Amino acid sequence: MAGSVAVGMDLGTTFSCVGVWRNGRTEIIADAKTGARLTPSCVAFTEEGLYVGEAAAAQASMNPANTLYETKRLIGRRYSDPSLRKDINNFSYSVRDNGNNSPVIQLQYRDEAVELWPEQVSALVLDHLKKVAENYLDCEVTEVVITVPAYFSDSQRQATKDAARIAGLSVLRIINEPTAAALAYGIHRHTYGHRTVLVFDLGGGTFDVSLLDVVQSQYKPARYTVKAVTGDTNLGGTDFDRILMDYCLNDIRKRHLMELGTNVRAKIRLKKECEKAKCRLSVSMTTVIDVPGLIKGRDYSCTLTRAKFDMLCSQLFGRTMQILRQFLSENNAEVSSVDDVVLVGGSTRIPKIRSNLAELFGESKIRQTINADEAVATGAAVLAAIVSGDNSIDNLHIADVIPLSLGLADADEKMVVVMDKNTSIPARVTQPTWTTVTDFQTRCRLKVYEGEFPLIKDNLLLGSFLLENIQSARQGVPKLAVTFSVDENGILTVEAVDQATKNNKQVQIAARTGRLSVQEVDVMARTHARFTLEELVDSKDDQSSSSDEEMEDEEEEKEEHQTQEDIERLEAKAKDRLMSLCFRTKLLFGSVSSRDVINDADRAAVLRETDDLLEWMHTRAPNGRECRQKLVGFEETLKGFHEQIAYYARS
Structure with a gap:
């Protein structure tokens, strides 16, 4: 195996894919085993061995407790997160608190109890994509640009980077999914000038909205400047599936006077059929949910219209539009100022989503010229080629933003914002007036938070560190300069300096509180081959x-x-x-x-x-x-x- 190529990977909640820039264009690489360009983000541990992708998804109903899916909703999260707990209750596999408020997955593999972090499961999916790319390209793949939802926290970004490292991949760049999609949209668009682009990204498990300024010139590198982002990391196509499933379960109770109860296998079969019905309703007005032998050998069937689907899911449709309207209002963005609305993610194929957007922006602004499922990986592949020094592609400039405010906890447990949300990155901001709260205090613990609430208890603790040997003086006299630096991947580093003694400490926060340590990631990378x-x-x-x-x-x-x-x-x-x-x-x-x-x-x-x-x-x-x-x-x-x-x- 000779040479090496950098690729772009879209690690999705329900599906993932990999792309590469070759011969002057992007290619989304199909899995040679299945012919599919999209790989289910699914991993299964069975008596026969390990399955990843289509093979894992195909046997899910036979092996529900050991088939892992939608783990992107677990990665980098706190176990106590209410929305996460709701997801866990819907999973067919077991998730527990590791004792440090982090979710870990429990399963059986060859008569042994196995415990996995979500990062390890994501690593298996990334490893599968790596092999798909290597088989197609006939060369080694070790460098990658990976996409994440724009509204992913610092913790979730670092956890995704850890997953890549476990899989033996070096991350050249982490890029927000809507930014990657905008890049895919603009790379082959030869219209010069300035355009305001809104990316509406509704995928299998996450929802993002990004507003970008795109400037393309015949003589200068194109510029993609992200102005603002928002989203919901717990809103996506799988939530529509669950609403349909709940409707069917209620229908079974009424018509058949029966409960599926703890029959996990039956519920998985039903959820799959609900997902298929949702997709069919994007092209037809009526469909049938048909599951043979679902209820003690008896068939289950019900007719579903698009109007009924729209009514059942009205709350989810409302959430997407509420988030969008609030986003436009907060950023003083007039609807008329948006030139293009780019639809990304499989769930944007739902007719109600498209009609809502057309009603707000006008039909003429809705852009459906890129593949909604592949756009993110396409943009990642373009960036991978640029970052790795491929001379066959024109250079361009990307300026992304942080999705959430970053700050410090004060003595009253309030959030002191150091870096505002939607600050362009890379960025460096200093809080020059931090000080001590007691007389002759020589040590100070700095706690770093992420979020928009005034009290730290409502925000996410990213980490903390201790600055020692501070000038001994009355409270308020020492002057501590605290600097927040966020790199182009959205990863945070914090430095504190006592301006009198010049004693300093620098820490890459990387949300290590409750997360994997660097040493643990190294161990997982070395033992990854076991699976x-x-x-x-x-x-x-x-x-x-x-x-x-x-x-x-x-x-x-x-x-x-x-x-x-x-x-x-x-x-x-x-x-x-x-x-x-x-x-x-x-x-x-x-x-x-x-x-x-x-x-x-x-x-x-x-x-x-x-x-x-x-x-x-x-x-x-x-x-x-x-x-x-x-x-x-x-x-x-x-x-x-x-x-x-x-x-x-x-x-």
Whole structure:
């Protein structure tokens, strides 16, 4: 594997993708295993091994407690956050407080209790995108530009950066998602002059609004200046899905006099169908939510109109417009001054969202010229090329802002703002008049907060540090200069200096309070391989040695259990096992590095057989017995490559 290319990654709540700048344009890279350009942000731990992406999402209803999704809503958050607690109650997996007010995920993996930080789960998704890019580009990928919601806190940004480090990626830049989308919108727009662009980004789990000044000139680098941002990191497409799901659960109670209760598997199946129905209503006025065998073997079906959907979700639609209108008002931005409204995120395909925006700004200003799902990764790929020194792309200037005010706690537990929200970054601001509160005080603990409330108890504590050897004097006499510096990634560093003694202390706050330490991130980076390729190969060994016995047990179990639900479970398990082996085989044999130990002809033959099996499962809808028979034959094919695969995985 020769050379290295910097890529852009959009690590989304529900879907993620990776892009690259090549041959004068951006390319969103499709996963060779599935052909999809969007990868579900989903990770599953099973008896057979680890799944990431489509394979993980496909088996979620069979393995709900160990299938992890929407973990972006956990990353960098406090366990005590009320909105987070609400999300946790809706998850099928277990999340607990680690004792330091940080959420950690609990699951079972190969009969062992495993505890993961959200950063580790995100690292697995990033690692998957890394491999997708490497297989396509035929070179190593170690540098990346990663996007985050504009309204992500300092803690969430640092946690995202930690996830990349765990995955073995060096972060060139963190860029706000709406800024990346604006970059994607402007890069191929050859209209020179000044335009005011509003990016409305409603994705799977987060909502952002950004206002930018975009200046493009024929002779100078383009300038993208973010004027202001706002948003809600707990508002997105998945919230619409849950409203539909609650509607269906209530319908089941009324029509069937039944409760799904703790049947997590049934709820996951229902939520998937609700999501599909939501998408169908973007192109049709009526759809049917149909879930076979949902209620004790009985089918569930209900008709849903777009008007009904709009009514059910009216509160969410109202929230998006309330946030938008308040944003425009706070920043003295007239609707008439906005030239372009760029729609980003899959949830902007909802007709009611578009009609609300058209009513406010006018239909002519709504821009749908970029792919709403891929725009963020496209912009990240452009920035990755520029930052890494790619001479094939014109340079440009990006000035982003901090989303929330930064400040210090005073003696009355009030927030003293040092850096206002929407300050352009990179930025450096000094509070020159900080002082002591007691006589002859020689030590001072500085507590750094983020937020807009006057009292610190309502804001987010980012961290604290101790400044010692302060001039011994009456209270108020020492003069401490406290400087806040925010880099282009939105990461905060704080420095305090006693102006009399010149004693100083500088700390990258990085919201380490309750977060992973630098040492913990290093350990996770070194042990990350446990959950990647070597585990997949080991699981192949385990599965091959026991599959015959397991299949016999399943046949006996199928004879013993006569309920439709049990039969469906065993059928699904057989298909899941074959699909799992196919996906892992494509990963192993499709990898660039595997070429060193397996010749091209053998690799091509195995990949053809794998594709044929996947196509067979897709078109034939085989039963469990047919899948088990195919599994035995496919494992025989792979036995001949056991030594090469094991050597490759451990090299």
